[in-house]
Amino acid sequence: MQQFIRKHLLAFKAYEPGLSIEEIQAKYNLGKIIKLASNENPLGTSPCVIQVLKNYLPYAFRYPREGNVALKKELAKFLSVPEANIVIGNGSDEIIDLLIRLLVEPGENSILTFRPCFSIYKTQARVHKATLKQVPLNKDFSFNLDELLNQIDATTRLIFITNPDNPSGYAVEKQVLQDFAQELPPGCFLVIDEAYIDFADPLEHYSFIQEFSAYPQVIFLRTFSKLFGLAGLRLGYAVLNEDLADYFWRIRLPFSVNILAEKAGLAALQDTFFYQETRRVVLEGRKFLSTKLQELGCEVFPSQANFILFKPPIEAKDVFDYLLKKGLIIRRLTSYGLPDFLRVSVGTEEENKIFLTYLQEILGDR
Ligand SMILES: Cc1ncc(COP(=O)(O)O)c(C=O)c1O
Structure with a gap:
C-alpha cells in the first residue's frame, strides 16, 4: 500500500502515548495512580460542567449548531472582544492545524518557531509540507527573540511562540512580545x-x-x-x-x-468558583513544589x-521509573530532546506531597 501514500507522509511515526492508567x-x-504528566486540571472536572453534560446527554443524537454561535457569544463577553474576532476548534490543536492550512502555501511558505517546541507545530508543518525553521532557546530556556527576528525572511508566513512556554514554564512579559510584533513584515x-x-x-x-x-x-491561541x-x-x-477569522470558519469542518463540548464550555465559563x-x-x-524540589537538590526552572521543569541530581530516567513503579506518572522529555530533564504537573496539595515523598525516597539517601 505504501506506493499510494503521499510521499512526504511516508516517514511519519504514530504518536506514541505513554502507558495508560489501566496498563500501569x-x-x-x-x-491508585496519580497522573502528573499532561498538565491537566488538578481539580478534575467542574461539578457544574458534569451536571450540564448529564442534562445534555440525551441530545447526543443532534448535530451541533454550525459555527458554535452560543459559545462564541459567551467567549466574546468573557474576553471583552467582538464575536467576529473569535474562532473555536476541537482543541487548540485543531486551530494550529487549520491556521497552517489557511495561511501556509505548501513548498512556498515557511514556519518559524523555537527548539524545543510543542510537538504539534512540527508535525502539522510536515503534514502540510511547510518548511519549518527552529531557533534554539537560550540555555536557561528563555527566548532568543533577536535571533527569531533575524530568521524571518520573505517565505516566513507563521511564527509560533508559546507563552508561557512548554515544557519550561518560562514566560515573557507582554511588552517584549508587543515590540516583537511591531517588527513583523x-x-x-x-x-x-x-x-x-x-x-x-x-x-x-x-x-x-x-x-x-x-x-x-497576531493570533492569540487559548484552550x-x-x-x-x-x-x-x-x-x-x-x-x-x-x-482571518472569517476564512477560518469557511474551512473548518462544520x-x-x-455538542457536549460546546455545552461544557458554556458551563465552564460560568463556573467562576x-x-x-x-x-x-x-x-x-x-x-511549594519549586521550593521543595530545590531542597531535594534538583535544578528548578521558574x-x-x-x-515545573526540573533536572534531578541523578539520571532522569531512574527517577521517572521509580515514580512509575510507585504509581505516579510524570513526563520524561526525551521527545523534546531533553533526556536529563523531567516535567511535573502541579497537582492537588495531597498529590504534590506524595510526589515529593517518593522523590525524597529516591534522592534522599545519596
Ligand atoms: C503549548 C500547547 N499548546 C496547545 C496545546 C493543546 O491544547 P488543546 O488541548 O487545546 O489541543 C497544548 C497541550 O498540552 C500545549 O502544551
Whole structure:
C-alpha cells in the first residue's frame, strides 16, 4: 500500500502515548495512580460542567449548531472582544492545524518557531509540507527573540511562540512580545500560544489579548483544557483579525466541536468558583513544589504555567521509573530532546506531597 501514500507522509511515526492508567495498574499491580504528566486540571472536572453534560446527554443524537454561535457569544463577553474576532476548534490543536492550512502555501511558505517546541507545530508543518525553521532557546530556556527576528525572511508566513512556554514554564512579559510584533513584515503572522496563560502571575503583565485590534498580525491561541478542566472534551479558541477569522470558519469542518463540548464550555465559563480555585491551587502548589524540589537538590526552572521543569541530581530516567513503579506518572522529555530533564504537573496539595515523598525516597539517601 505504501506506493499510494503521499510521499512526504511516508516517514511519519504514530504518536506514541505513554502507558495508560489501566496498563500501569496492571503492569505494576497497583491500585491508585496519580497522573502528573499532561498538565491537566488538578481539580478534575467542574461539578457544574458534569451536571450540564448529564442534562445534555440525551441530545447526543443532534448535530451541533454550525459555527458554535452560543459559545462564541459567551467567549466574546468573557474576553471583552467582538464575536467576529473569535474562532473555536476541537482543541487548540485543531486551530494550529487549520491556521497552517489557511495561511501556509505548501513548498512556498515557511514556519518559524523555537527548539524545543510543542510537538504539534512540527508535525502539522510536515503534514502540510511547510518548511519549518527552529531557533534554539537560550540555555536557561528563555527566548532568543533577536535571533527569531533575524530568521524571518520573505517565505516566513507563521511564527509560533508559546507563552508561557512548554515544557519550561518560562514566560515573557507582554511588552517584549508587543515590540516583537511591531517588527513583523507584512504577510508574517505571529501565533502566541497562550495554553498556559491563565497561570501567569499577574496575568495582565503577560497577555495583551484585549489589545488584539492594534496587532492584526497576531493570533492569540487559548484552550479549555487547562484552567477549565476540559482536556478530554477537546475545546480551544483563538482571538484574531476578523478577516482571518472569517476564512477560518469557511474551512473548518462544520461539526468539529461536538455538542457536549460546546455545552461544557458554556458551563465552564460560568463556573467562576471552579476556575478561580484551580488558579489558586496551581499557584500555591507551584510555589511549594519549586521550593521543595530545590531542597531535594534538583535544578528548578521558574514557571508561570501549571507544571515545573526540573533536572534531578541523578539520571532522569531512574527517577521517572521509580515514580512509575510507585504509581505516579510524570513526563520524561526525551521527545523534546531533553533526556536529563523531567516535567511535573502541579497537582492537588495531597498529590504534590506524595510526589515529593517518593522523590525524597529516591534522592534522599545519596
Ligand atoms: C503549548 C500547547 N499548546 C496547545 C496545546 C493543546 O491544547 P488543546 O488541548 O487545546 O489541543 C497544548 C497541550 O498540552 C500545549 O502544551
